[in-house]
Amino acid sequence: MSGTDDRYNVKETESKWQSVWAERNCFHVQNDGQNPKFYVLEMFPYPSGRIHMGHVRNYALGDVLARYKRARGFDVLYPMGWDAFGLPAENAAIERGVHPAKWTYENIAAMRAQLKPMGLSYDWEREIATCDPDYYRHEQKMFLDFLKAGLAYRKESWVNWDPVENTVLANEQVIDGRGWRSGAPVERRLLSQWFLKITEFAEDLLNGLKTLERWPDRVRLMQENWIGRSEGLRLFFDLDGMTDSRIEVYTTRPDTLYGASFVAIAANHPLAIKLAETNPELASFIAECNRLGTSEAVLETAEKKGFATGLTALNPIVEGQKLPVYVANFVLMDYGTGAVFGCPAHDQRDLDFARKYGLSVTPVVAPPGVAASDVIIGDEAFTEPGVLINSGPFDGLSVADAKAQMIDIAEERGIGQRSVNYRLRDWGVSRQRYWGCSIPIIYCPDCGAVPVPETDLPVRLPEDVTFDKPGNPLARHPTWKHVSCPHCGKPAERETDTFDTFFESSWYFARYCSPKDQSQGIDPKAAARWLPVDQYIGGIEHAILHLLYARFFTRALKRCGYLDIDEPFTGLLTQGMVCHETYKSEDGHWLFPEEVEKTDGGRVIVSASGQPALVGRSEKMSKSKRNVVDPDAIIRTYGADTARLFMLSDSPPERDLEWTAAGIEGAFRFVNRLWRMVMFPAAPLAPKESVIPALSGEALALRRQIHKTIVAVSEDLERFHYNRAVARIRELANAVADLPPETEGAGWVLREGLETLVQLAG
RNA sequence: GCGGACGUGGCGAAACCGGUAGACGCAGCAGACUUAAAAUCUGUUUUUCGUAAGAAAGUGCGGGUUCGAGUCCCGCCGUCCGCACCA
Numbered sequence: 001m002s003g004t005d006d007r008y009n010v011k012e013t014e015s016k017w018q019s020v021w022a023e024r025n026c027f028h029v030q031n032d033g034q035n036p037k038f039y040v041l042e043m044f045p046y047p048s049g050r051i052h053m054g055h056v057r058n059y060a061l062g063d064v065l066a067r068y069k070r071a072r073g074f075d076v077l078y079p080m081g082w083d084a085f086g087l088p089a090e091n092a093a094i095e096r097g098v099h100p101a102k103w104t105y106e107n108i109a110a111m112r113a114q115l116k117p118m119g120l121s122y123d124w125e126r127e128i129a130t131c132d133p134d135y136y137r138h139e140q141k142m143f144l145d146f147l148k149a150g151l152a153y154r155k156e157s158w159v160n161w162d163p164v165e166n167t168v169l170a171n172e173q174v175i176d177g178r179g180w181r182s183g184a185p186v187e188r189r190l191l192s193q194w195f196l197k198i199t200e201f202a203e204d205l206l207n208g209l210k211t212l213e214r215w216p217d218r219v220r221l222m223q224e225n226w227i228g229r230s231e232g233l234r235l236f237f238d239l240d241g242m243t244d245s246r247i248e249v250y251t252t253r254p255d256t257l258y259g260a261s262f263v264a265i266a267a268n269h270p271l272a273i274k275l276a277e278t279n280p281e282l283a284s285f286i287a288e289c290n291r292l293g294t295s296e297a298v299l300e301t302a303e304k305k306g307f308a309t310g311l312t313a314l315n316p317i318v319e320g321q322k323l324p325v326y327v328a329n330f331v332l333m334d335y336g337t338g339a340v341f342g343c344p345a346h347d348q349r350d351l352d353f354a355r356k357y358g359l360s361v362t363p364v365v366a367p368p369g370v371a372a373s374d375v376i377i378g379d380e381a382f383t384e385p386g387v388l389i390n391s392g393p394f395d396g397l398s399v400a401d402a403k404a405q406m407i408d409i410a411e412e413r414g415i416g417q418r419s420v421n422y423r424l425r426d427w428g429v430s431r432q433r434y435w436g437c438s439i440p441i442i443y444c445p446d447c448g449a450v451p452v453p454e455t456d457l458p459v460r461l462p463e464d465v466t467f468d469k470p471g472n473p474l475a476r477h478p479t480w481k482h483v484s485c486p487h488c489g490k491p492a493e494r495e496t497d498t499f500d501t502f503f504e505s506s507w508y509f510a511r512y513c514s515p516k517d518q519s520q521g522i523d524p525k526a527a528a529r530w531l532p533v534d535q536y537i538g539g540i541e542h543a544i545l546h547l548l549y550a551r552f553f554t555r556a557l558k559r560c561g562y563l564d565i566d567e568p569f570t571g572l573l574t575q576g577m578v579c580h581e582t583y584k585s586e587d588g589h590w591l592f593p594e595e596v597e598k599t600d601g602g603r604v605i606v607s608a609s610g611q612p613a614l615v616g617r618s619e620k621m622s623k624s625k626r627n628v629v630d631p632d633a634i635i636r637t638y639g640a641d642t643a644r645l646f647m648l649s650d651s652p653p654e655r656d657l658e659w660t661a662a663g664i665e666g667a668f669r670f671v672n673r674l675w676r677m678v679m680f681p682a683a684p685l686a687p688k689e690s691v692i693p694a695l696s697g698e699a700l701a702l703r704r705q706i707h708k709t710i711v712a713v714s715e716d717l718e719r720f721h722y723n724r725a726v727a728r729i730r731e732l733a734n735a736v737a738d739l740p741p742e743t744e745g746a747g748w749v750l751r752e753g754l755e756t757l758v759q760l761a762g
Numbered sequence: 763g764c765g766g767a768c769g770u771g772g773c774g775a776a777a778c779c780g781g782u783a784g785a786c787g788c789a790g791c792a793g794a795c796u797u798a799a800a801a802u803c804u805g806u807u808u809u810u811c812g813u814a815a816g817a818a819a820g821u822g823c824g825g826g827u828u829c830g831a832g833u834c835c836c837g838c839c840g841u842c843c844g845c846a847c848c849a
Contacts, residue, residue: 727786
C-alpha cells in the first residue's frame with residue numbers, strides 16, 4: 001500500500017459517480033414502463049435557503065427505499081420539488097427589500113445545489129415549484145371545480161385579527177393572546193372567508209383511517225381525535241313565555257336530563273345577540289367574551305363566567321322542570337348548536353359553574369352498587385357509567401340504555417333527533433397575504449362573487465408590489481384588483497386574499513405524475529399509473545394538518561373527476577428529529593458545536609476563551625439554540641455516503657437521532673474499510689464468470705452467511721429496520737475480513753462476499 | 763383533565779412468535795505496527811465478588827401467569843408527545 005492510494009478519495013469518487021448518474025439520466029422514470037410501480041415520496045421542503053440535517057435524514061431514508069425497490073425490479077417514481085409559497089418570503093421582502101419571488105427562486109437554486117452532492121436518486125426532470133404559475137393555475141381551476149361541486153363556499157367567520165399587522169393570524173401565531181410579531185392583543189373579528197367543506201367528508205376521512213394499515217397508529221389516532229366524532233341528541237328547549245324562539249341544545253349525555261339545572265348559550269349565539277340589543281349589560285359581557293382570545297393559556301386560567309338572561313327554559317323531557325338560561329363564556333358557538341344544558345352532578349365544568357352561581361346539583365347516575373341515597377356530589381362530578389336514579393321512569397336503567405331510550409322518546413315526540421357531531425371544522429383557506437396563490441374570484445356589486453372564467457386562468461400575482469406598509473400588498477396595488485365583471489362587464493374587484501399554503505401541498509404528489517402537463521394539471525393516465533404514493537416519509541409535525549388536508553383534497557379531486565383514488569398515501573413513515581447537545585457560555589449565550597471542545601478530562605470548554613461551557617440536554621437542532629451541524633460541511637469532509645450511513649446506522653427511523661461527531665467518524669471508518677477490502681482483497685479473487693467450486697469449512701460457512709444476510713437485510717429494509725440492516729452488513733463485513741486467505745475456495749467466496757457487501761451498502 | 767408512546771450497559775441500540783439478554787456501533791482499557799503520532803490491526807469491556815477457574819445479581823419499581831418473562835397481565839413511578847372549556 002502506498003501512502004496516497006490506501007485511503008478512499010471521497011470527493012473524486014462521489015463526484016465521478018454522480019456525474020455518471022446525471023449523464024446517463026439513471027433515475028429518470030418513464031410513465032409507460034412495464035414493471036410494477038412504486039412511488040416513494042418525501043415531504044417536499046420549504047425553500048428557506050439552506051438544507052438542514054432533518055432534510056438529510058428524511059431524504060436518506062427515502063433514497064435507500066427508492067434504490068432498494070429499483071433493485072427489486074420496480075419502476076420507481078422518486079421526485080423532488082419545492083413548497084414555495086409562504087410567509088418567510090414576505091418577511092424577507094419586508095426586512096430586506098427583496099422581492100419574494102427573487103428570494104424564493106434564489107433559495108431554491110441554493111438548496112438544489114446542496115442537494116445534488118448528496119447523491120440522492122431523484123428524477124430531477126420532474127422537479128416542481130408551487131409558486132410557478134404553471135403549477136398554481138391548476139389549483140385555481142380545482143378551486144372553481146370545488147365551487148361548482150359545492151365543496152367551497154364563503155361565509156363570515158370569527159378569526160384571530162392582529163390590529164397592528166392588519167391580517168388574520170393562524171392559531172399557532174397567537175401566543176398568550178398576542179400577535180407573535182407585533183405583540184398586540186389579538187382581537188376576534190368577523191370576516192368573510194373562503195372555506196373548503198372538509199366536514200362533508202368527516203365520516204369518510206374517519207373510516208378511511210382504518211384502511212391505512214401502513215400508517216403509524218399514533219398518527220391515525222391523532223386524526224381520529226381531531227375529527228372527533230361523537231353521537232348524541234339535538235334537543236329543543238322551549239322558553240317560558242316566549243313562543244317565537246326556542247333553544248336547540250346538543251348533548252352526548254341525554255341520560256342526565258333529569259339532573260339538568262341550567263341552560264347556557266354561547267356569547268355569539270343568535271339569541272344572545274338579539275337579547276343584547278336591548279340589554280347593554282349583556283352587550284358588554286359579550287364584548288368581554290369576544291375580547292378573550294382562544295389561546296390555551298387564556299382558556300386555562302379563564303374563570304367560568306355566566307350572565308343570567310332572566311329567561312327560563314322548559315325541560316322537554318322532565319315535565320314542569322324550569323331552568324335558568326345563561327350566556328356563558330365556556331360555551332363555543334362553533335361546536336354542536338352553540339347551546340348546552342348543564343347537569344352539574346355529572347360534568348365537572350357544569351359543576352364549577354353551578355357552585356359559583358348557587359344552582360341545584362341533583363345526581364341522576366349512581367356508581368354501580370351504590371344506593372341512590374348514598375350518592376353525594378362534592379367538588380367532583382361523577383362522569384363514569386352507572387345506574388340511573390332520581391329519573392322517574394328511567395330509574396334503574398344503565399347509562400347506555402337510558403341514552404338510547406331518551407333519544408327514542410325525543411324523536412317520537414318530535415322535540416329532538418339523534419345526531420352525530422364532529423369536532424372537525426371546515427378549512428378556512430383565505431389569507432391576507434401576497435406570496436400565495438390568488439383566489440380566482442371577482443366581486444361585482446351586482447352579480448356578487450363571480451368565478452374568474454377558466455380561459456382567464458391563471459390569475460397571476462402582480463410583480464410591482466410594495467412591502468413598506470403593513471397589510472396585504474395585493475389589496476393596495478393601484479390597478480391589479482380593478483377588473484370588469486365577467487358577467488355584466490361593470491367595474492368589479494378581484495379577491496385580494498390568497499390561499500393558505502397547505503393548498504399547494506395538498507395535491508403536489510399528483511402533480512409529480514405529470515409535472516409538465518399543461519392542459520389538465522393531473523394527467524389521468526399518469527395518475528392511474530403512479531398513485532397512490534406507496535411510501536410517504538416525513539416529520540410527525542404534519543400528522544394532522546397536512547396529512548388530513550391532503551386526504552380531504554384527494555377525495556374532493558375524486559368527486560370532481562381528477563383522480564380515482566380515496567387515499568393519497570398508503571404507507572407513511574414518520575421520522576424522528578435530528579438532535580444535538582446544546583451549549584451555553586457562562587454568560588448565558590448559546591454556542592455552536594464548533595465553538596466548544598472536550599478536554600481530556602471530559603470537560604467541555606469554549607475553544608476561544610478556555611472558559612468552561614455549560615452542556616444542556618440534547619434537543620432538536622434549531623438555529624435559535626445554535627445546536628446545528630451544517631450538512632454541507634459534513635458532506636465536504638466525509639462525503640455523502642458517510643453522512644447517509646450515519647443517518648441510518650444508530651437509531652430506528654421513527655426515533656429521534658442524536659447527532660455526534662464520533663458517530664459520523666464511525667460511519668466514515670466503515671466506508672473506508674469497505675473500500676480497502678474491495679481494493680486490496682486478502683486473497684486473489686476468482687475470475688468473474690468462474691464456476692462455483694466445491695466449498696467446505698469456513699468458506700462454506702461464509703457463503704451461508706452471505707445469503708442469510710441478503711435475506712435478512714431485505715426483510716429489514718421492508719420493515720424500515722434500517723439500523724438493523726446496517727448492523728447485519730457490518731457483521732458480514734467482519735466475517736469476510738475474518739476468512740483465512742488460505743482457505744480453499746476463498747477467492748470465490750471472497751468475490752461473492754464483497755460483491756454482496758457493495759450491493760447492499762450501495 | 764383526556765388520549766398515546768416509551769423506560770435494556772458509560773452512550774446509540776439489538777433481541778421478529780414467551781426460549782443463551784446486550785447483536786452492531788460509539789466511548790474506554792490493553793497490546794501490535796511506528797523514532798513518534800495519525801491511520802490500521804488484535805484482544806478486552808453489564809455489575810459485584812474472586813489472582814483465577816468460577817459464582818451471584820441484572821432489562822424503571824412492586825406483584826402475578828408460565829417449565830421459562832425485556833417480551834404477557836395487574837398496580838405504581840418517571841420521561842416524552844398530541845389534544846384540550848368539544849357539552
